[in-house]
Every structure is written in structure tokens, then in C-alpha cells.
Amino acid sequence: MFERFTTGAREVVTGAHQAARDLGNQHIGTEHVLISMLRDENGTVARLLRERGLDAATARDDVRRLAGGTEPGPSRAETEAEDAAALKAIGIDLDKVRAAIEENFGAGALQLPQALPRKRGFFGRLYASGGHLPLTPRAKKLLELALREAVRLHQNFIGPEHIMLGLLREGEGLAARVLTEHRIKFDDLRTELERSLTDQAA
Incomplete structure (x- = not known):
């Protein structure tokens, strides 16, 4: 499916990844796709x-606001301290476990490597394996619906307009709630998007 994405549509997906990071989220949802499309001022x-x-x-x-804010969670040090206290309560001394591991496997055995290995992700782009954010099931469905919209319109490409049509068709995610709160009429927007796509294909 992704080979049919235009450059603009690919930029929507990669921009959604950045939007999720900007909001401190660990996933890519419909809301991040919407923000990404809105950031393309010429789109x-x-x-x-x-x-x-x-x-x-x-x-x-x-x-x-709709997601309940983005209050920062506990720091890594706070989380580790809580974990250590919980383990100690059931008779496990985390410091002793660490010492035993380092004695058997060498100093620094529990340290993460400085640079995570890079892998190929969406569209062949490289990313650090620890930095890739997954699409939510709803965001995956949105992209599948974008393909269906392209097929319905007899078009052999998927552009940002198809992604927006997919978002409107999905109609239940956080992005759809944002649109609804702004009293955006889905049918009117759908008509204008289809008109734009017809003009592009002509």
C-alpha cells in the first residue's frame, strides 16, 4: 500500500511521528495524523x-485537552526507586541482584549501548530501534480507509486528501472529536476534498 503514497502522504505519516513525539506520546494516533496534515501550510x-x-x-x-493533558510521569530515578522498594518488600535486594549479574557477566552488563542499532522503517527510512513509535489500531485503519477512498475514486495514488477522507470515514478517533468540536461538517469537507482530487487527476 505504501508504494502508492505520494510524497505529501508520506510526509503526513512521518510528520505524525514527530507530532506524537512533540506531545510526549508513545504511539501515533489519528490525532497526530490530523496535526501533521495541518502543519503543511500549502496543503x-x-x-x-x-x-x-x-x-x-x-x-x-x-x-x-481532550486526552487529559500531558502531565509528565515520574522520572526514571523515581520509577527505579519505587521498583527497588517494591522488590525489597518481597525480599529481593536490587543492589545484590545487580552485583551478581555484573560479577557473572562483567561490569556494565546492565548498561544500554550508547547508540541503538538503526533499522529500516516506514518507506525505507532509518530510525533507531528504540525510537520508532507504533501506529494505533485506529490509525492503521485510517490508512487502510485512505486506500479504499483512492480505489473508490478510481485513483492509483494515495495523497493527503485520501488520508483525510479516511479520517472522516473512520469518524470515531480523537481527530474526529477535534473536528466535531469545531463544528466541521464532514459531508461538506468530503465534497471539497473529492473535488480537489478530481482536479488533480484530470
């Missing part, structure tokens, strides 16, 4: 949504 989707009063900054703020 058709962003233009149509701006005309309806929604821009990237507003969508990002709405996502934070």
Missing part, C-alpha cells in the same frame, strides 16, 4: 480546515 487539507477555523496549533491544544 489542500490544511487550507480547507483553516477556512473552517482549525489550524495546527489549535488542533494540538485540543488534543492535549
Whole structure:
């Protein structure tokens, strides 16, 4: 499916990854895809949504509010201290376990490597294996629906407009809630997106 994505559609997916990171999320959801599309100031989707009063900054703020905020969790040191206390309560001394591991496997056996190995991800791009964020099931469905929209319109490419049509068709994720809160009429937006795609294909 991804070989049919236009450059713009690929940038939507990679931009969604960045939007998720910016919000401190560990997944890529429909809301991140929406923010990514809105960040493309010259894109058709962003233009149509701006005309309806929604821009990237507003969508990002709405996502934070609707998702319950992005309060930072406990620090790694706090988490490790809590884990050590919980283990001690059941008779396991974490310091002794660490010492035994280092005695058997060498000093630094529990240390992570400085540079994580790089792997190929979406569209052949390299990423550190610890830095790749997974798509939520709803975001995967959105991309599948984008393909269905392209097939329905008899188009052999998938652009950002198809992704937006997929988002409208999915209609239940956090992105759809943001659109609904801004009283964006899905049918009207769908009509304009289809018109834009027809013009592109002509």
C-alpha cells in the first residue's frame, strides 16, 4: 500500500511521528495524523480546515485537552526507586541482584549501548530501534480507509486528501472529536476534498 503514497502522504505519516513525539506520546494516533496534515501550510487539507477555523496549533491544544493533558510521569530515578522498594518488600535486594549479574557477566552488563542499532522503517527510512513509535489500531485503519477512498475514486495514488477522507470515514478517533468540536461538517469537507482530487487527476 505504501508504494502508492505520494510524497505529501508520506510526509503526513512521518510528520505524525514527530507530532506524537512533540506531545510526549508513545504511539501515533489519528490525532497526530490530523496535526501533521495541518502543519503543511500549502496543503489542500490544511487550507480547507483553516477556512473552517482549525489550524495546527489549535488542533494540538485540543488534543492535549481532550486526552487529559500531558502531565509528565515520574522520572526514571523515581520509577527505579519505587521498583527497588517494591522488590525489597518481597525480599529481593536490587543492589545484590545487580552485583551478581555484573560479577557473572562483567561490569556494565546492565548498561544500554550508547547508540541503538538503526533499522529500516516506514518507506525505507532509518530510525533507531528504540525510537520508532507504533501506529494505533485506529490509525492503521485510517490508512487502510485512505486506500479504499483512492480505489473508490478510481485513483492509483494515495495523497493527503485520501488520508483525510479516511479520517472522516473512520469518524470515531480523537481527530474526529477535534473536528466535531469545531463544528466541521464532514459531508461538506468530503465534497471539497473529492473535488480537489478530481482536479488533480484530470
